[in-house]
Amino acid sequence: MIQKVKLTYDQIMSKFQVNKPWDTIIIFVLNILLTIPVFLIVHQNTIDVNWFWHIDRILIFILIVVVIQLVLRAMRKIILISIFLYLVTLFVGTVFGGYGFKSVFEDYEYMLYFMSDNPNPQDIIISKMLPFPNKSKVLDAIEYDNPKVRSFAIMATTKHFRKSKDDFREYATIIQCFAVFKEINSRWNYVSDPKNKDYIATATESLEYLSGDCDDHSILMAACVRSIGGTPRLIHTDGHIYPEILIGTKKDFEAVNYLIKQVLFVNESKDKVVNYHIDERGQIWLNLDYTAHYPGGPFMSEEILGALTLN
Known part of the structure; x- marks a missing residue:
């Protein structure tokens, strides 16, 4: 009876076994297909040490290839089942809006471009910063819930990048905030404060003529960005204030x-570099x-002295 059960099992497993040399070819192809999403996960959750030519990423990729290759060779008898399960997982993700074929392709494309483009990080340590000057006045001036501010921001989103927002739905809010940036910065007229006075204009005041100094611009930008769901913050230096927007994780x-x-x-x-800051989180x-x-x-x-985040 025991021998019969074993024979039946062997017969079933033999149905899923691929003859040589096709088993080696299929294992290699499946290895690459599995390595890509695994590498993306590892890449996005490990610190980038910025080695020359991103050698650390290349070594990680090679290590993952070797490990998966050894695992697949040990599982060669069920290789067809492995392929089937992998494709079903991606298919389900594609159909139900999860991690699917398109997600794997886009993540890999973004990562390769990021590695070749080499953006420029500039770390800041929030815990060591000074109190933000005129904090209460600045917060009151950021009228993100004012109908005029929101209407202006909505106008900008209808004017710029509408198609891109639809094509990249996961980043629709950030794309809309970039539309606000494009509208304000393409029309901004710098005007100095009164002599010997730090004049803080409200967002609606600056909106009327799209004019003012750096803190007026920062207040208007922060108000518009927050009014459509973005997370802005203001950075204070010794002689300047400028706005930033939260992008999120490395991915x-x-x-x-x-x-x-x-x-x-x-x-x-x-031919320019995308500069960014990383906060303590x-x-x-x-x-x-x-x-x-x-x-x-x-x-x-200039040296960064303080930051004011609008959650």
Whole structure:
């Protein structure tokens, strides 16, 4: 009886066994298919040490290939089942809006572009910063729930990047905030404060003529960004204030970096670096200053003294 059960099992397993040399070819192809999503997960959750040519990422990729290859060779008798389960998993993700074939392709495309483009990180340590100047006045001036502010922001989203928002739905809010950035920065007129006085204009006041100094611009930008669901913050230096927008994780930044350079601000960012800050929680922020022609443009070189985040 025991021998009969064993024989039946062997017969079943033999149905899923692939003859040589096809088993080796299939194992290698399946290895690459499995390595890509595994590598993306590892890549997005490990610190980038910024080695030359991203050697650390290459070594990680090779290590994953070797490990998966050994596992697949040990499982060669059920190789067809492995392929079937892999494809079914991606198919289900594609049909029901989860992680599917398109997600794997896009993540890999974003990651490769990010590695070749080499954006420029500039870390800041929030815990060591000074109190934000005129904090209460600035917060009151950021009238993100004012109908005029929201109407202006909505107008900008209908004017810029509407198709891109539909094509990249996962980052629709950030794309709409970039539309606000484009509208404000393309029309902003810098006007100094009264002599010997730090004048803080409200968002609606600056909105009337799209004019003012750096803190007026920052307040208006922050108000508009927050009015449509973005998370802005203001950075204070010794002689300047500028706005930033929260992008999120490293994975999010890889996608946004691709969108800036290849879709939304192609001409403005051509041959230029996307600069960013990383806060103490590992979250990534991009510069939206009036001096920048694309999100993540060059920072002012002054020392950062404080930050005011609008959650």
